[in-house]
Amino acid sequence: MATRPGPRERLLEAAHDLTYAQGVHVGVDAILKQADVARRSLYQHFGGKDGLVAEVLHTAVGEARYRQVMDGAGDDPRRRVLAVFDELEKITTRPSFRGCRYTAAELALTDPAHPAHKEIRTYKDGLHEIFTAELTRHGHPAPHLGADQLLVLIDGALAHAVTRPDAHPALAARAMAEFVLDHQPQA
Known part of the structure; x- marks a missing residue:
């Protein structure tokens, strides 16, 4: 029992x-x-x-879910990063999708002393570390900048999917992620 x-x-x-x-x-x-x-x-x-x-x-599952998706895509860093966007397409098209719980909390909690802000920043910093590591393995010349770019794409896809899920923003973000992976950043 x-x-x-x-x-x-x-x-x-x-x-x-x-x-x-x-x-x-x-x-x-x-x-x-x-x-x-x-x-x-x-x-x-x-x-x-x-x-x-x-x-x-x-x-919350948070970073672990990103790692699980990447691990399921194999060892190739490019494939691992793009797998995240493929998973976001699945998640953002579900009827129960309500956006990123971390971003929503950050925007809703206006008291800068609220203890949730520390958890949100830790989560976002952890994602940055994950993507920086993958881009470093990929041989990206500016992995920290590339990780920032990928996180902007992820946050944008998650936010846009709340108001326009039929636009499939995760697929648009995936195409832009390919550009981040394949092109040298301009100084």
Whole structure:
């Protein structure tokens, strides 16, 4: 017989689902109701909603999903980078797609001291490291710049797909990623 997850896990799962579907400003009562926990559990485990939101971002699949997609594409760095855009095409055309949870949280949380900002920056910096490493392996002459360019394409595709999914922005971004991979940057 399966054991029901504890209050901490239920809060994380509910907040993970609801903050993606409704944004980080979803009400605490909605999270508590879906998690089926008392308000006290929220404060005991996370110190409040801000801590819960930060922990959701910390524990989300994030970088691991990018690595999984790249690893599934083999060893060739070019193929690995382009596989990310192929996966983004699948993700951004799903009816449940609501954009990048990290970018949405960054834009919605106006308090610069909110603990979620640290998690968001750590995530984005981690992606930059992943792409810098792949571009270095690819022999790109400016891997840090190339990684910045790829992240702009990814963020743009994720944002554009929220408002115009039928435009298939991940496919457009993929074509531009090929340009980043194949062309020397101008100084």
